[in-house]
Amino acid sequence: MRKKIKFHIDHLDPLAQGVYKSDGDIFFISKTLPGETGTAIVTDNKKNIHFAYPDNIEVMSPERIFPLCPHYQDCSSCHYMHTSYAQETLFKQKALYKHLQKINCPHHQIFVHHAHDRFHYRNRIQLHYDLAREKLGIISRHMNEIIPIPDCQLVHKDISDKLKALYQMKLSDIVDASKHPPQGHLELALNETGKMFINQPYAYEGFSQVNAQQNHILLDLLSQAATKYVKNNPVILDLFGGNGNLTHHIEASQRHVFDLYKKIPAPKNGQTFYSQDLYAKDAINQLAKICPHPDLIILDPPRSGFKELGLLVKNFKPDMVFYVSCNPATFARDLSSIENYSVLEIHLIDFFPCTYHFETFGILVKQ
Secondary structure, eight states: OOOEEEEEOOEEOTTSEEEEEETTEEEEEETOOTTOEEEEEEEEEETTEEEEEEEEEEEOOTTBOOOSOTTTTTOSSOOSTTBOHHHHHHHHHHHHHHHHGGGTOOGGGEEEEOOSOSSSOBSEEEEEEETTTTEEEEEETTTTEEEOOTTOSSBOHHHHHHHHHHTTSOHHHHSOTTTSOSEEEEEEEEOTTSOEEESOOTTTTOOOOSOHHHHHHHHHHHHHHHHHHSOSSOEEEEETOTTTTTTTTSOOSEEEEEEOOSSOOOOBTTEEEEEOOTTSTTHHHHHHHHOSSOSEEEEOOOTTOOTTHHHHHHHHOOSEEEEEESOHHHHHHHHTTOOSEEEEEEEEEOOSTTSSOOEEEEEEEEO
């Protein structure tokens, strides 16, 4: 039987978990707010660190609101729907400030770009399925099982309509057991033209940002920064560039886009694409063979970040570095490895309302 504890939340951590400390133990309690008290059920323990979910809120924060999604309490994918969007963005700013202490970035250098829509913004969703148990949905961490989410409030309305329709069907009619494993993932995605793909591999048509409106904001920021800080017609080295989303609109004499591709995209918009494992030991040497003297390096790595950023910048010595990151912890870690560059601007772009995730865009200049 799981242990039940009483709690009093002191603050939220960067992962939107309420923090409660007692007799040397630290409890991280999901979907709570500072000042709240109540009881929680512990789901996991690591020495003196415990994870829990609220069983009963006895004293509620005045910032608590009723979540719009009927799945919110059990779903592990949303974290802030129990408070206002204004409070959510304040919590995200505090999380970013905490990480940026590692690079001594003053607060006035952070610009926040709020989402236009808090709900129905995602152009794709990845679900778990289990054919034997006829289950399709999101894994609930505290229940440790797949829960259905036919009324998810984050997905685009076209995906929402299709999701509801799928839940009226048998799972075996959606997932072909002869072609897919008994347990796995199913993705619903809209491409840029509005065409929907179902039960295709993740990022079937190439990776794209899940929030089209916020992506436009990011592209505008990149374009403005290039115009403001970079010399005319620069040579651009675009790392983890995917389909070239971040550089296709920036005027440049050369745009070299690197990522690990199964099929290398054809040149377009003045961009040339190259397949390269950017985590390989010889990656920097391989980049130098094609683009030895970039004026601007743009990178958008996965959540694990790019630990070799300091070495990369030391070797290429670009005038500017534009770093886009979906993980503020690795963003700060990687920037701290760069020497002889100054941070000009840092932007928080809220691509993922209702969750603790967001994008960070940093602009660095050679001293």
